[in-house]
Amino acid sequence: MMKKWWHDKVAYQIYPKSFADTDGDGIGDLRGVISRLDYLKELGVDIIWLSPIYQSPFVDQGYDISDYYRIAEEFGTMEEFDELLEETKKRNMYVLMDLVINHCSDKHEWFQKALADPYGKYAGFFHFVKGKDGKAPSNYRSYFGGSAWEPVPGTDLYYLHMFAKEQPDLNWENPALREEIYKMINWWLDKGLAGFRIDAIINIKKDLDFPSFEPDGPDGLASCVKMVEEVQGVGEYFEDIKRHTFAKYDAFTVAEVFNMKENELEEFIGEDGHFSSMFDFSAHMLAQGENGWYNSRKPSFKEWRDTIFASQMRMQKVGHAANIIENHDEPRGASRFLPEYAQNEAGKKMLATTSLLLYGIPFIYQGQEIGMTNCRRSDISEYDDINTKDQYMEALRAGCSVQQALDCCYENSRDNARTPMQWNGEKGAGFTDGTPWLALNPNYTEINVEEQDKRADSVLNYYRRLTALKKAPAYGETFTYGEFIPDYADQDGGFAYHRKTEDQDILIAANYGTEPCTLKLAGTSAEVLLSNIGNADIRAGEIAEKGTVTLESCEAAVLLLK
Numbered sequence: 008m009m010k011k012w013w014h015d016k017v018a019y020q021i022y023p024k025s026f027a028d029t030d031g032d033g034i035g036d037l038r039g040v041i042s043r044l045d046y047l048k049e050l051g052v053d054i055i056w057l058s059p060i061y062q063s064p065f066v067d068q069g070y071d072i073s074d075y076y077r078i079a080e081e082f083g084t085m086e087e088f089d090e091l092l093e094e095t096k097k098r099n100m101y102v103l104m105d106l107v108i109n110h111c112s113d114k115h116e117w118f119q120k121a122l123a124d125p126y127g128k129y130a131g132f133f134h135f136v137k138g139k140d141g142k143a144p145s146n147y148r149s150y151f152g153g154s155a156w157e158p159v160p161g162t163d164l165y166y167l168h169m170f171a172k173e174q175p176d177l178n179w180e181n182p183a184l185r186e187e188i189y190k191m192i193n194w195w196l197d198k199g200l201a202g203f204r205i206d207a208i209i210n211i212k213k214d215l216d217f218p219s220f221e222p223d224g225p226d227g228l229a230s231c232v233k234m235v236e237e238v239q240g241v242g243e244y245f246e247d248i249k250r251h252t253f254a255k256y257d258a259f260t261v262a263e264v265f266n267m268k269e270n271e272l273e274e275f276i277g278e279d280g281h282f283s284s285m286f287d288f289s290a291h292m293l294a295q296g297e298n299g300w301y302n303s304r305k306p307s308f309k310e311w312r313d314t315i316f317a318s319q320m321r322m323q324k325v326g327h328a329a330n331i332i333e334n335h336d337e338p339r340g341a342s343r344f345l346p347e348y349a350q351n352e353a354g355k356k357m358l359a360t361t362s363l364l365l366y367g368i369p370f371i372y373q374g375q376e377i378g379m380t381n382c383r384r385s386d387i388s389e390y391d392d393i394n395t396k397d398q399y400m401e402a403l404r405a406g407c408s409v410q411q412a413l414d415c416c417y418e419n420s421r422d423n424a425r426t427p428m429q430w431n432g433e434k435g436a437g438f439t440d441g442t443p444w445l446a447l448n449p450n451y452t453e454i455n456v457e458e459q460d461k462r463a464d465s466v467l468n469y470y471r472r473l474t475a476l477k478k479a480p481a482y483g484e485t486f487t488y489g490e491f492i493p494d495y496a497d498q499d500g501g502f503a504y505h506r507k508t509e510d511q512d513i514l515i516a517a518n519y520g521t522e523p524c525t526l527k528l529a530g531t532s533a534e535v536l537l538s539n540i541g542n543a544d545i546r547a548g549e550i551a552e553k554g555t556v557t558l559e560s561c562e563a564a565v566l567l568l569k
């Protein structure tokens with residue numbers, strides 16, 4: 008495998024709106040990001056991914072861009088962005104922007120011009136399609152609910168939006184559109200960006216016949232994802248983008264890909280793939296309900312672990328996946344993946360251990376490093392997220408009670424991860440001096456950076472040790488390129504795997520069960536490189552004496568086998 012500069016890095020996702028507010032308006036800003044760079048450096052972060060900071064009406068929190076060349080004024084100025092780049096360079100850190108090019112905002116100049124002249128040049132930047140029998144061109148349901156088609160006023164045309172109606176889809180078939188996008192990407196790369204996280208990219212290829220599908224819900228519509236699954240040829244677009252932009256800069260790209268066709272992995276992230284990496288969502292997909300959040304499910308521990316194992320076995324043959332526990336679209340991992348008895352500091356450290364040392368590039372999501380959790384709300388009005396509001400209504404329509412619908416939101420809402428970062432236990436949590444745009448999780452008085460920074464055995468200090476171990480000169484090669492080999496899979500609650508090179512064998516072992524479990528080690532001795540509950544000495548003694556290692560419930564250990 009050809010080595011790349013990003014293979015051994017640790018990445019961190021910042022959701023700028025909720026990270027750090029320095030001007031008291033309750034909204035995080037770029038100054039706030041700059042002020043926390045040393046914190047991130049100390050956490051062992053190399054690459055920062057910023058969720059969208061472009062000018063936007065924020066209908067979908069910045070994933071609706073109205074000007075690709077401007078910074079949202081809520082977040083700051085282009086000068087501040089340049090300063091951020093400079094400050095990261097000083098610290099040997101890299102910045103990724105979020106690239107949202109499946110759609111833009113309905114307030115973007117292109118779309119405004121298209122509406123003004125529905126048969127002119129800019130209408131060709133979008134999918135303006137004639138309706139059928141006075142109705143929409145097809146029966147697609149958008150990802151955020153309701154028809155994916157919206158009438159173009161004063162015409163018999165409709166425009167396509169796979170997300171909100173304020174997010175019209177761009178027409179990738181049109182060379183003039185592609186040229187504009189490439190120009191924009193290169194403009195940012197010329198500034199010194201290291202690359203991009205690429206949003207919802209699998210959706211850019213459309214079947215221009217827009218065939219209807221068998222309805223899959225009581226609304227008589229069919230998920231627009233059906234079209235994505237059926238249509239062929241999206242890879243040609245990806246290659247075109249890469250050739251005109253990323254490849255010229257050795258940029259790091261990490262794609263958000265759902266619904267990839269089987270057997271396409273090599274084309275996507277192989278040595279000469281479309282992208283440098285893509286997120287591994289396999290464990291997150293397990294919970295997905297057939298019709299929405301109201302029938303989402305809780306996978307068993309074994310199902311969850313085996314899914315991760317299977318994905319690792321597949322991915323490592325091909326390339327470096329981006330591994331996440333959570334992101335801005337997902338509930339907090341500590342609330343979702345840990346059984347109730349493990350929803351404590353030991354459990355959170357265990358989850359970090361088994362996840363961050365997998366084969367691939369770990370992406371830590373802001374607040375994960377202190378073990379932030381889901382946040383319960385007592386009324387739907389306390390949520391901001393467009394997707395949450397839709398799923399709440401969907402649940403009520405399906406017959407759920409208000410309480411049941413709120414429970415679905417507690418478990419699934421994207422706002423769980425979007426509550427402001429908890430920096431300290433004072434009013435505003437150190438996030439803001441004003442009123443936060445989204446109410447804080449009340450547990451900020453207990454779970455916060457300031458408290459954990461001072462306490463040697465905190466989740467935060469454990470994350471620092473874990474990233475340091477992952478990058479330590481003595482083991483870095485193994486954690487980056489060492490083969491992933493699952494082990495002890497028959498142990499109830501056991502989550503164990505090796506990272507192995509020709510001359511090093513490191514065992515990562517954890518006990519997600521309630522009873523202690525004892526693993527017989529293959530070698531004759533082992534050194535304890537990391538332990539999440541501070542009993543490295545006891546384990547070392549047991550290994551020396553009996554050649555076994557016993558893990559209590561919620562215990563994780565990293566062992567160098569000899």
Ligand code: TEU
Nearest residue numbers: 067070107150170206207265336394421
């Ligand atoms: O997400 C794409 C996407 O498919 C999501 O709708 C995902 O299925 C959902 O959030 C799971 O709950 C990306 C962004 O990450 C998301 O924040 C945006 O809303 C979306 O694109 C539209 O740009």
